[in-house]
Amino acid sequence: MPRLRPTLVDVGEGPVLRLVRDPRDGKPLPAEGRVVPLNAFWQRRLRDKDVEIAPEAPEPAAEASPGDQPA
Structure with a gap:
């Protein structure tokens, strides 16, 4: 299933999000x-x-602490 987001529309005072309701x-x-x-x-x-x-959000990389490394 895709991730959808509302588009921007220019109404003269600047871009605003379209109001799209989830049925x-x-x-x-x-x-x-x-x-x-879909x-x-x-x-x-x-x-x-x-x-x-919507673009896929990058997964945060797991940070390894120095104590987690094998000796």
């Missing part, structure tokens, strides 16, 4: 996006450019 709970899609099923509703939102596929 499951009626709440607006957050700016960072949400994982949603059903007809979300396919239509993608086609109409109301939402876009």
Whole structure:
């Protein structure tokens, strides 16, 4: 399932996020996006450019402390 986020639209005073509500709970899609099923509703939102596929967030690299190294 893809992570979708609302697109920006220029309304003259600067870009603002489109208000796209999730039909499951009626709440607006957050700016960072949400994982949603790729059903007809979300396919239509993608086609109409109301939402876009959010880039994958890079996984934080596990930092090894010096005490974790084998001797």
